[in-house]
Amino acid sequence: MTAGRVSFVGAGPGAPDLLTLRAVDVLRVADVVVWARSLVDPAILEHAKVGAELVASDDRTHDDVVAIYARAAEQGLHVARVHSGDPTVYGALHEQLAACRALGLDIDIVPGVSSVSAAAAALGQELTIPDVSQTLIYTRRPTRTSMPANEQLVELARHGTTLVLFLSVRRPRELQADLLEGGYAPETPCAVVYRASWPDELVVRTPLRELAAQIKANRITTQALVLVGPALGDAACAGRSHVYDPGDGHRDRPLGRPDRYKKARSSDG
Numbered sequence: 001m002t003a004g005r006v007s008f009v010g011a012g013p014g015a016p017d018l019l020t021l022r023a024v025d026v027l028r029v030a031d032v033v034v035w036a037r038s039l040v041d042p043a044i045l046e047h048a049k050v051g052a053e054l055v056a057s058d059d060r061t062h063d064d065v066v067a068i069y070a071r072a073a074e075q076g077l078h079v080a081r082v083h084s085g086d087p088t089v090y091g092a093l094h095e096q097l098a099a100c101r102a103l104g105l106d107i108d109i110v111p112g113v114s115s116v117s118a119a120a121a122a123l124g125q126e127l128t129i130p131d132v133s134q135t136l137i138y139t140r141r142p143t144r145t146s147m148p149a150n151e152q153l154v155e156l157a158r159h160g161t162t163l164v165l166f167l168s169v170r171r172p173r174e175l176q177a178d179l180l181e182g183g184y185a186p187e188t189p190c191a192v193v194y195r196a197s198w199p200d201e202l203v204v205r206t207p208l209r210e211l212a213a214q215i216k217a218n219r220i221t222t223q224a225l226v227l228v229g230p231a232l233g234d235a236a237c238a239g240r241s242h243v244y245d246p247g248d249g250h251r252d253r254p255l256g257r258p259d260r261y262k263k264a265r266s267s268d269g
């Protein structure tokens with residue numbers, strides 16, 4: 001009998017054609033497919049082999065899923081555990097990997113297209129723009145999951161870089177307050193992307209001072225990313241408007257800095 005195997009498969013942000021070829025290959029051979037119904041399109045199950053056992057994970061606890069892994073270990077089954085986006089980002093992967101290793105299962109991880117990539121594509125924008133932002137912070141606000149002491153949003157916001165928030169639209173007023181307290185100027189461009197790449201995708205662009213009101217007005221309470229920072233300036237405008245100028249996007253930025261940018265640019269040739 002072959003050893004059981006669990007493949008943690010990234011399903012991408014939603015659109016079934018954003019599945020990777022490798023993900024499709026795994027789905028074709030898996031005996032059991034465990035998938036997260038809320039953020040994974042059922043269309044991906046078309047790739048599962050005939051007779052595969054299909055399990056929606058939404059109403060299952062970690063222990064229920066581990067029981068499936070235990071059965072895979074006993075019976076030499078191959079499980080495809082399908083996560084939204086990329087499984088290594090907010091995928092509750094760590095504890096599942098530990099459980100699989102303890103059961104002696106072989107494991108592998110199939111990378112997926114992150115929801116951040118799909119959100120940037122929906123915005124039609126690059127998230128790292130030379131002289132504007134060269135750093136991306138992925139973070140979240142605490143919920144049941146607390147944040148490490150050195151990762152408070154107010155502190156992360158102090159960098160003034162492009163910041164992407166997962167799982168953080170439920171308390172929009174607190175979110176906005178933290179970002180302002182951290183030093184993003186009220187005019188800093190923000191975008192909220194709900195269900196990127198799905199047919200009901202919604203893109204909301206707003207300055208930070210209206211972020212909470214916009215999240216509320218659009219009734220976005222889940223399945224959305226919030227992107228913040230000067231790189232989110234309106235790409236459709238020819239040139240960047242004054243308020244989105246990298247010299248003005250962050251209150252902590254010392255005056256006179258834009259001149260330094262100009263010098264750096266010319267010396268880059």
Ligand code: SAH
Nearest residue numbers: 013085086090115166167195196223224225
């Ligand atoms: N592993 C996933 C993230 C899972 S956590 C990834 O790589 O994208 C779930 C959170 O991800 C959601 O609350 C939301 O913040 C974000 N998310 C996942 N899919 C999304 C999508 N299609 N559009 C917008 N946000 C999404």
